Amino acid sequence: MEALLLGAGLLLGAYVLVYYNLVKAPPCGGIASLRGRTAVVTGANSGIGKMTALELARRGARVVLACRSRERGEAAAFDLRQESGNNEVIFMSLDLASLASVRAFATAFLSSEPRLDILIHNAGISSCGRTREPFNLLLRVNHIGPFLLTHLLLPRLKTCAPSRVVVVSSAAHRRGRLDFTRLNRPVVGWRQELRAYADSKLANVLFARELATRLEGTGVTCYAAHPGPVNSELFLRHVPGWLCPLLRPLAWLVLRAPRGGAQTPLYCALQEGIEPLSGRYFANCRVEEVPPAARDDRAAHRLWETSKRLAGLGPGEEAEPDEDSQPEDPGAPSALSNLHPEEPTVSEPYPSPQSPALGDADQLWMRAWEFVI
Numbered sequence: 001m002e003a004l005l006l007g008a009g010l011l012l013g014a015y016v017l018v019y020y021n022l023v024k025a026p027p028c029g030g031i032a033s034l035r036g037r038t039a040v041v042t043g044a045n046s047g048i049g050k051m052t053a054l055e056l057a058r059r060g061a062r063v064v065l066a067c068r069s070r071e072r073g074e075a076a077a078f079d080l081r082q083e084s085g086n087n088e089v090i091f092m093s094l095d096l097a098s099l100a101s102v103r104a105f106a107t108a109f110l111s112s113e114p115r116l117d118i119l120i121h122n123a124g125i126s127s128c129g130r131t132r133e134p135f136n137l138l139l140r141v142n143h144i145g146p147f148l149l150t151h152l153l154l155p156r157l158k159t160c161a162p163s164r165v166v167v168v169s170s171a172a173h174r175r176g177r178l179d180f181t182r183l184n185r186p187v188v189g190w191r192q193e194l195r196a197y198a199d200s201k202l203a204n205v206l207f208a209r210e211l212a213t214r215l216e217g218t219g220v221t222c223y224a225a226h227p228g229p230v231n232s233e234l235f236l237r238h239v240p241g242w243l244c245p246l247l248r249p250l251a252w253l254v255l256r257a258p259r260g261g262a263q264t265p266l267y268c269a270l271q272e273g274i275e276p277l278s279g280r281y282f283a284n285c286r287v288e289e290v291p292p293a294a295r296d297d298r299a300a301h302r303l304w305e306t307s308k309r310l311a312g313l314g315p316g317e318e319a320e321p322d323e324d325s326q327p328e329d330p331g332a333p334s335a336l337s338n339l340h341p342e343e344p345t346v347s348e349p350y351p352s353p354q355s356p357a358l359g360d361a362d363q364l365w366m367r368a369w370e371f372v373i
């Protein structure tokens with residue numbers, strides 16, 4: 001009996017340690033009142049996106065939930081209005097898999113919404129499910145769709161500057177490798193899908209980096225954010241039904257709740273004073289260093305050019321440094337120059353970049369990832 005109690009105590013103690021060191025997320029701080037500001041959150045009907053939108057609504061922002069399903073989007077908007085007490089939460093239709101839908105969303109948004117202060121690219125997929133497209137669906141939803149949407153909404157972001165773009169990436173970007181000769185090939189089978197997911201998350205980090213460079217001086221800043229390992233539907237929705245009863249309780253125990261996963265994207269959207277870190281990658285509400293492939297400026301430039309083609313970006317729609325841009329607060333800083341670890345540009349009061357070594361939780365996940373692919 002005593003041995004049993006001792007065992008149970010040790011198990012509980014170990015879990016408390018795991019919980020506080022790996023699972024619990026540091027809370028974001030940042031601007032307390034967002035009254036008068038407008039935010040767009042893609043994929044906001046579930047998981048991390050829904051919790052991100054909830055916090056923005058609680059702080060008083062007008063929040064547009066950009067979701068592919070009207071039914072799920074309207075239901076989420078209803079929930080969020082109830083929970084936040086903020087009636088300015090609305091649904092608008094956006095399917096990132098369709099470039100026509102991205103354009104239709106942008107047209108509808110620009111004609112009905114006078115402001116855009118925060119754009120959060122949260123929507124993402126980890127598998128193609130049963131869908132068979134003649135292109136790389138993971139890249140389309142996770143990178144090309146957001147790339148096009150950013151460009152179409154950029155004029156509004158610029159007029160509302162200082163404004164921010166947050167791209168929800170992942171620590172999986174560390175496993176990514178961009179092969180430009182096969183970037184848009186359809187992916188088949190779960191191993192290819194896991195690789196394509198990592199590649200698309202690397203594309204997120206490189207996109208934020210290149211975008212920051214091109215937007216320098218406009219008052220629009222952008223960040224790549226890793227939410228941490230989160231208990232959401234992202235991977236679980238593709239797991240065979242018989243495995244779910246086993247995996248769900250385990251996921252609940254060892255993964256962050258979506259509210260915890262929302263903290264780093266929120267930090268990037270709301271934290272004052274991080275503008276000089278535009279283009280950087282954040283995890284656990286602090287800036288982190290990325291591997292060489294994710295700070296390769298030539299790859300970032302090539303990805304930009306390829307994405308322009310894949311997104312069907314027309315002349316005059318591209319983000320370039322805009323000499324005539326008149327941000328509301330022209331003093332808003334933004335700089336991506338000198339970002340190499342050997343030449344740190346930011347010291348006090350900003351957190352120094354974390355070493356390339358990952359946090360404990362991410363390290364565990366990346367080891368599992370390596371094992372799988």
Ligand SMILES: NC(=O)c1ccc[n+]([C@@H]2O[C@H](COP(=O)([O-])OP(=O)(O)OC[C@H]3O[C@@H](n4cnc5c(N)ncnc54)[C@H](OP(=O)(O)O)[C@@H]3O)[C@@H](O)[C@H]2O)c1
Binds near residue numbers: 047095098
């Ligand atoms: N969960 C994690 O451990 C983790 C770790 C690192 C990074 N992330 C990133 O965090 C983000 C949010 O993921 P999550 O964990 O919250 O997963 P989730 O619960 O599956 O949410 C994904 C959201 O994206 C939406 N979406 C999917 N395809 C779309 C499309 N074609 N057009 C518009 N919206 C679409 C989904 O809408 P439907 O409900 O209609 O499918 C859903 O609202 C993703 O970018 C993911 O890569 C997650």
